[in-house]
Amino acid sequence: MSPESAALLAGMQRAVGIIAARHRGDLDGARALTGAFADDAERAHAFLLLTELSLTIVSDSAGSDVETVVRDLSLRLAALAATE
Secondary structure, three states, X not given: OOXXXXXXXXXXXXXXXXXXXXXXXXXXXXXXXXXXXXXXXXXHHHHHHHHHHHHHHHHHHHOOOHHHHHHHHHHHHHXXXXXX
């Protein structure tokens, strides 16, 4: 594995850790993991890659393509925005 790939995977692992920490109410842990990123760009890239992976897993599980999952997600977000 290249150093770049290893760094991307480590970033994605930190992103998953942040989500897990927040889910269990460990805000200090989430903050610590957030601070482990070198900068905002690295954090954004990790979350982007994690989101793409998550959408692929959901599409595989649902038996549809990623575009359909993204469209459904977009419609749900629009519905949430309309209720605010």
